[in-house]
Amino acid sequence: MKGRRRQAGVALLTAMLVTAIAAVAAAAMASRQHLDIRRTMNVIEFDQAYLFALGVESWAKEILARDRRENAVDHPAEMWATVLPPLDVEGATVSGWIEDMQGRFNLNNLVDGAGNPVADEIERFRRLLRAVGHDERIAEAVVDWIDPDAETRFPDGAEDPAYLEMDPPYRPANSPMVHPSELLLVSGVTPEVFAALVGHVSTLPERSTVNVNTATVPVLMSLADGMTESEAEQLVADRGSDGYQTMEDFLAHPVLMQRMVNIPNLAVSSSYFMVNANVHYGRNEIHLHSLLRREQNSQMTVIARTQGAF
Numbered sequence: 001m002k003g004r005r006r007q008a009g010v011a012l013l014t015a016m017l018v019t020a021i022a023a024v025a026a027a028a029m030a031s032r033q034h035l036d037i038r039r040t041m042n043v044i045e046f047d048q049a050y051l052f053a054l055g056v057e058s059w060a061k062e063i064l065a066r067d068r069r070e071n072a073v074d075h076p077a078e079m080w081a082t083v084l085p086p087l088d089v090e091g092a093t094v095s096g097w098i099e100d101m102q103g104r105f106n107l108n109n110l111v112d113g114a115g116n117p118v119a120d121e122i123e124r125f126r127r128l129l130r131a132v133g134h135d136e137r138i139a140e141a142v143v144d145w146i147d148p149d150a151e152t153r154f155p156d157g158a159e160d161p162a163y164l165e166m167d168p169p170y171r172p173a174n175s176p177m178v179h180p181s182e183l184l185l186v187s188g189v190t191p192e193v194f195a196a197l198v199g200h201v202s203t204l205p206e207r208s209t210v211n212v213n214t215a216t217v218p219v220l221m222s223l224a225d226g227m228t229e230s231e232a233e234q235l236v237a238d239r240g241s242d243g244y245q246t247m248e249d250f251l252a253h254p255v256l257m258q259r260m261v262n263i264p265n266l267a268v269s270s271s272y273f274m275v276n277a278n279v280h281y282g283r284n285e286i287h288l289h290s291l292l293r294r295e296q297n298s299q300m301t302v303i304a305r306t307q308g309a310f
Helices: 002-070 119-131 138-146 160-164 180-185 191-200 217-221 229-237 247-251
Strands: 084-089 092-100 272-281 284-294 300-307
Touching (some): 002 084, 002 092, 002 272, 119 217, 217 229
Antiparallel strands (some): 084 092, 092 272, 272 284
16 A cells, blocks of 8 residues: 555656656747747847838938039038938838048048058148147058058158057058048057047048038148138138039138148049938847948949948
8 A cells, every 4th residue: 555655656746847847848948939039030120220221321322412413512501411310210210411521531641552651641631630639740650550561650650560569469451441440550549539530530442632611620720731720610611501612712712821732632522421320120229331432423332331339
């Protein structure tokens, strides 16, 4: 009798153990399934958000192409410069804006197509550094970062020896910059210097002119020796609602009288624009930055796309 009770007890314990294991397995499977469903939803929502961001890019292409067909001057009062406010589109919140990247100093202008330093551009960059309140000698190190040789510019340049002593050690690119954030790798460029410069510089893939209609105040200050902040602000104020229509109009401004200005490096129109798209969809948020090139025939080309906070 006792043996039977013992067997019954063992059977009951075994049944309880099997039930517990099955319950744990079922809970684990349900949890894993829930996680898989959530992961799949996140992937789908991210892809959908990215497509909405590409929609903002397409909107910008159309606006910029139409603008080129209608006129040959670019200024901040045009439709392309209007910020796209947050819009609700099929469950997403979409916003964006376009920036003229030729209103900034192109760091890759510091060297020519053969990789030789360009004296006029170096001097302009020195003036830009002074305009934002930082040491103009940094310009030499930036030139060394971009030019293809390994020879250090005297006395303030920086090549392999300067970077190989850093922790961790690395080498200069010795090639054109692909993004302004590369400045943070250049000897002498602190986060404070970068923060002061980043809104006034670009890294376009070819030599470019500065659009005087969209140039920032520090960039305008860099155009000529002795240009003060108040004078540059006057140049901005006198653009009017239509901007400077020709370079002759700009150069006739009283502020520029008796000043040496490198005219071939200036223009009243632009070819490079950055489209910034901000999309919220579900649990996802995307910030897409698309660098566009606009040809004279209004054709638009995407040069690069990057993602990251504004």
